[in-house]
Amino acid sequence: MEHKALAALMVRLVGFWELVVAVNSLPNAIGPFFNPEYVQKAGLFALIGGALFAVALPLGIGLLLINFPRSIVSGALRIQGVDMTADDATRLERVGVSLMGLWLTADAVTSGAYNFSRWQLYKRMVVDQYAGATGPTIGVSEFAGLITAVLQLILGLWLLLGTRGLVSAFERLRR
Numbered sequence: 001m002e003h004k005a006l007a008a009l010m011v012r013l014v015g016f017w018e019l020v021v022a023v024n025s026l027p028n029a030i031g032p033f034f035n036p037e038y039v040q041k042a043g044l045f046a047l048i049g050g051a052l053f054a055v056a057l058p059l060g061i062g063l064l065l066i067n068f069p070r071s072i073v074s075g076a077l078r079i080q081g082v083d084m085t086a087d088d089a090t091r092l093e094r095v096g097v098s099l100m101g102l103w104l105t106a107d108a109v110t111s112g113a114y115n116f117s118r119w120q121l122y123k124r125m126v127v128d129q130y131a132g133a134t135g136p137t138i139g140v141s142e143f144a145g146l147i148t149a150v151l152q153l154i155l156g157l158w159l160l161l162g163t164r165g166l167v168s169a170f171e172r173l174r175r
Contacts, residue, residue: 007095008069014099015065021107022059028114029054041128042121053113061106101159108153115145 029051032038039047065072073095119142126137138146 004070004073007073007092010096011065011069011072011099014103015062015067015069017103018058018062018065018106021110022055022062025054025058025110025114038121041124042117046117046120050113050117054110057110058106061102097159101156101161104152104156105160106156108149108156112146112149112153115142115149118142119146 032042032047033051119138122142123137
């Protein structure tokens with residue numbers, strides 16, 4: 001199999017993975033709409049925004065990667081010929097690391113938006129139920145989810161933007 005075809009297959013597989021992420025996010029995104037009190041407290045705009053972030057963003061990225069893998073690979077590799085040299089393998093590795101970074105970044109943004117909206121809802125419910133009460137303004141799971149999303153975002157952006165240095169480090173380790 002030609003290396004561009006192999007890279008296109010990898011891009012398409014990442015696209016399918018993004019579709020799985022979108023489908024897995026669907027229950028959490030549409031569940032709040034079935035509780036009228038929840039919709040009233042959180043606000044329809046916030047719930048729709050959270051649902052779009054959690055489902056539409058990975059769905060759009062996944063469909064883009066599935067439908068245009070050759071364009072993405074051609075733009076990233078710009079290699080002619082069939083034989084794969086060490087330089088070609090390095091470029092292919094850069095594409096793989098960048099795609100992994102893209103996936104981690106997109107997943108971090110969607111889960112961060114989800115946890116942020118849960119935090120806002122938690123604050124509203126605490127303020128409405130216990131006027132004048134003191135205590136934490138964020139739930140434990142929301143705080144942990146936000147911290148995890150931030151760390152994942154940092155890792156994803158590092159993989160996405162720092163691919164050249166990371167691949168160079170891999171090459172040095174192999175020698």
